[in-house]
Amino acid sequence: MSFSVVIVAAGGGTRAGPGLAKQWRFVAGKPALRWSVEALLAAGARELVVVVSPDGEALAAEALSGLSGWRAVHGGATRAQSVQNGLRAIEGDPAEPVLVHDAARPFVTASHVRDLLKALDGADGAIPALPVADTLKRAGDGGLITTPRDGLWRAQTPQAFRRDRLLAAYSAWTGAEPTDDAQVVEADGGRVAIAPGDPLLMKLTFPEDFDMAERLAGAARITRTGQGFDAHRWGPGEAVWLCGVRIDHDQTLIGHSDADAGLHALTDAILGAIGEGDIGDHFPPTDAKWKGAASDLFLKHAAELVAAKGGRILNVDVTLICERPKIKPHRQAMRERLAEILALPLDRVSVKATTTEGMGFTGRGEGLAAQALATVETPA
Numbered sequence: 001m002s003f004s005v006v007i008v009a010a011g012g013g014t015r016a017g018p019g020l021a022k023q024w025r026f027v028a029g030k031p032a033l034r035w036s037v038e039a040l041l042a043a044g045a046r047e048l049v050v051v052v053s054p055d056g057e058a059l060a061a062e063a064l065s066g067l068s069g070w071r072a073v074h075g076g077a078t079r080a081q082s083v084q085n086g087l088r089a090i091e092g093d094p095a096e097p098v099l100v101h102d103a104a105r106p107f108v109t110a111s112h113v114r115d116l117l118k119a120l121d122g123a124d125g126a127i128p129a130l131p132v133a134d135t136l137k138r139a140g141d142g143g144l145i146t147t148p149r150d151g152l153w154r155a156q157t158p159q160a161f162r163r164d165r166l167l168a169a170y171s172a173w174t175g176a177e178p179t180d181d182a183q184v185v186e187a188d189g190g191r192v193a194i195a196p197g198d199p200l201l202m203k204l205t206f207p208e209d210f211d212m213a214e215r216l217a218g219a220a221r222i223t224r225t226g227q228g229f230d231a232h233r234w235g236p237g238e239a240v241w242l243c244g245v246r247i248d249h250d251q252t253l254i255g256h257s258d259a260d261a262g263l264h265a266l267t268d269a270i271l272g273a274i275g276e277g278d279i280g281d282h283f284p285p286t287d288a289k290w291k292g293a294a295s296d297l298f299l300k301h302a303a304e305l306v307a308a309k310g311g312r313i314l315n316v317d318v319t320l321i322c323e324r325p326k327i328k329p330h331r332q333a334m335r336e337r338l339a340e341i342l343a344l345p346l347d348r349v350s351v352k353a354t355t356t357e358g359m360g361f362t363g364r365g366e367g368l369a370a371q372a373l374a375t376v377e378t379p380a
């Protein structure tokens with residue numbers, strides 16, 4: 001289902017302590033805002049607007065550098081005005097679902113989005129919420145008074161609405177500054193549905209929340225593994241390309257591109273890890289454009305797809321299977337070339353080789369085979 005996103009990042013976040021506002025502070029190596037933007041773009045947002053204060057525009061550009069598919073809009077004096085500015089900046093079908101999200105909740109995932117869009121079906125709004133588990137106390141002059149928690153929920157973001165419905169509710173709103181968007185729709189007579197909340201949707205409010213977020217950061221990511229296999233036939237030639245390195249040899253591998261089976265197997269492993277089909281889907285051998293192509297191109301494309309999902313490659317491992325040429329003298333150069341293409345440290349790149357002791361097509365010298373594994377980390 002098509003949806004757009006408004007992320008509110010215009011606040012000063014004074015409760016989080018001195019320094020930059022919390023949306024610009026780093027959590028596990030990147031700005032809090034970037035976590036949400038990457039995750040919501042990866043979840044398929046059609047349009048994504050980040051609402052910032054005028055002096056936040058440069059900070060947003062820096063925090064989101066290298067990402068496309070988002071734009072900044074100036075906020076207003078209050079959160080409610082900022083949300084409305086963001087909603088009005090979205091183009092297209094006014095009845096399209098829009099998710100309104102606080103930049104201070106970094107760990108939103110595609111599955112949160114799916115749950116919300118499902119819950120929005122037949123309702124005027126949908127919010128992730130958790131039942132209150134702690135005993136609640138009200139502090140007064142006479143000491144603490146225990147307050148029943150039955151039926152109480154903690155509302156989180158993102159919150160989902162039809163864009164025109166939320167804008168209409170804001171136009172009708174006459175109350176004090178609302179603390180979320182669902183209450184504006186409730187006040188306008190709308191029905192707001194509850195989607196499963198998640199402790200991972202925690203809000204960064206106080207300085208100690210950043211320590212908690214650092215610890216949770218790992219739980220908001222998943223590790224995926226993909227494998228690839230490729231084989232090419234030997235034919236007349238004087239050199240062969242393997243793992244991006246040219247090796248002088250008395251034969252060459254025959255193929256539509258440069259027939260670099262190592263790079264092809266590795267490309268398929270990375271595509272496999274992110275569920276993006278295989279090399280033939282992305283670079284059809286029937287397309288003359290790829291005739292004789294250097295296979296670095298295929299590997300780079302797979303790495304770019306990982307980055308577009310907000311992911312990163314953790315390590316890769318390639319095994320070349322042949323009797324000749326000897327791979328060992330070239331192994332280090334191959335590792336270095338792969339590390340360069342993938343922008344990985346050398347110790348995350350492995351190239352190994354084996355023979356099949358004369359057995360099978362590789363043993364008889366009819367062709368060369370390559371296997372590869374790739375481990376990739378992406379948002380959950």
Ligand code: MG
Pocket residue numbers: 230231232255259260261264
């Ligand atoms: Mg191939």
